Amino acid sequence: MGDKEFEAQNQGFLTWFKSIPGSTFSDSLSLTDLRARNAGRGIIANVDIPANTLLFTIPRPGVINITTSDLFQRLPDLLSKDLSGSIDDDDLEDSSSDPWLSLILVLIYEYLQGERSRWKAYFDILPVEFDTPMFWSEEDLMELQASSVVSKIGKAEADSMFLQKVVPAVTAHQDVFYGEGSSEKLSELELLNLAHRMGSLIMAYAFDLDKEDDDEDEEMEVDAEDGWVEDKDSTMLGMVPMADILNSDAEFNAHVDHAGDAITVTSLREIKQGEEVLNYYGPLANSDLLRRYGYISHKHRRYDVVEIPQTLLANQVQQALGVSDAFKDKALSFLGEDAEDPVLLERDAGEPNWDGTLVAPVRSDTLLSELDEAVTTMLKSFRRVSASVVPDKRKREETRKAVLPLIISARLAEYPTTLLEDTDILANAGTVGRHRMAVEVRAGEKKLLQEALEVAAAAAAHGTAADEDNGNERPGKRSKAS
Ligand SMILES: C[S@@+](CC[C@H](N)C(=O)[O-])C[C@H]1O[C@@H](n2cnc3c(N)ncnc32)[C@H](O)[C@@H]1O
Structure with a gap:
């Protein structure tokens, strides 16, 4: 027109x-x-x-x-x-x-x-x-x-x-x-x-x-x-x-x-x-x-999210524990309808200010909260099939820490191009319209997954509250129980 x-x-x-x-x-x-x-x-x-x-x-x-x-x-x-x-x-x-x-x-x-x-x-x-x-x-x-x-x-x-x-x-x-x-x-x-x-x-x-x-x-x-x-x-x-x-x-x-x-x-x-x-x-x-x-905006990147299906979690846990497909299917069945809900990776992006400005810093440190919890729940489901595969909390925590980066990497590998390749594609002024929007969306998700890998690596290096909670019982907790 x-x-x-x-x-x-x-x-x-x-x-x-x-x-x-x-x-x-x-x-x-x-x-x-x-x-x-x-x-x-x-x-x-x-x-x-x-x-x-x-x-x-x-x-x-x-x-x-x-x-x-x-x-x-x-x-x-x-x-x-x-x-x-x-x-x-x-x-x-x-x-x-x-x-x-x-x-x-x-x-x-x-x-x-x-x-x-x-x-x-x-x-x-x-x-x-x-x-x-x-x-x-x-x-x-x-x-x-x-x-x-x-x-x-x-x-x-x-x-x-x-x-x-x-x-x-x-x-x-x-x-x-x-x-x-x-x-x-x-x-x-x-x-x-x-x-x-x-x-x-x-x-x-x-x-x-x-x-x-x-x-x-x-x-x-x-x-x-x-x-x-x-x-x-x-x-x-x-x-x-x-x-x-x-x-x-x-x-x-x-x-x-x-x-x-x-x-x-x-x-x-x-x-x-x-x-x-x-x-x-x-x-x-x-x-x-x-x-x-039908559009994308750089300012909305802070709200990007990646969904990880429970089946992907289950596959990684299965490999880590070396159990059969039937074993895994049974563990998944214990999750009931929850098995249908994907696990979300998202940053803590805060709320816009009352005047519409964005002031709260975006935090990535909570990126893995939901995944962490979902892997623990998945491991408990595997244990329900046979306690011998996850005999104690220590084994559960070891496995959780080991599979977290594997899950994130497996999700990342589902995208045929890397973030670096996407960055090059976006640097080309000829990438326009729907193509540009699609690359922006997938690149934003890969960026989030890479951040998640970094958070998982940092948590593995430093240990987390969850480790203390589950692996080595905290003195406070023990005394409360006794
Ligand atoms: C409620 S309408 C706004 C009016 C619209 N621009 C029009 O010409 O009719 C919503 C649509 O506007 C466009 N839009 C809204 N905000 C935009 C933005 N920040 N950048 C690009 N397009 C936008 C999108 O096409 C969206 O579907």
């Missing part, structure tokens, strides 16, 4: 936005073209803006969700019957509708209404293509190498859900979805693609607007705090025009508040003239940023 068309869309959207009764948009702000750095549109400050300045306001009727669109007034049964439960639910006792699927249908409906939709000018500026791995070719995906993000893309599951729930809902109610006089109907494939487009928009643009203060549900509280959709099963998803033009970074300068009647965006600290106004999508690893939003 040319610059003129892009600018014309901005103006059309801005005029429409300002026409929503109750909306505000500060004169100190402009919509800006950030396509040169692959960031689409954004909002910048025209002048220095002090902290705590109201930047813009979106009244609730400006939001698109299941209550503001008339789709479910026209088709109330659709909400209560066809969208209840999730596709994996064998028992559909839970008759509440899936918020993600219902918003997809609302967006499809409003989009198909064209000029008749109140949100036409908003749809005009929303992207139709995405850089999330959901849309990558096999060749693009190969570049992610052994990153766990590959197993989380969920294209097949999404296809199946859309084909079972979204496509039939639209097809069964063509009169409503397409409106009077509309002759052209979408094919099944076109509808499937449209569902993917709307699903991806929700993933990267929607807010969780649940106003309830859920004391019982901590996860919902966390979601409500940063506003972005943590989980597609949250309860009140909505598209919030203008708030979703804000790009994001791990260091940010604005806050979206949706606790009141209207949604407001306020500066958290001074924003200098020409500076981009940035929201916060959360403490996400680059792999997650890529999966959900």
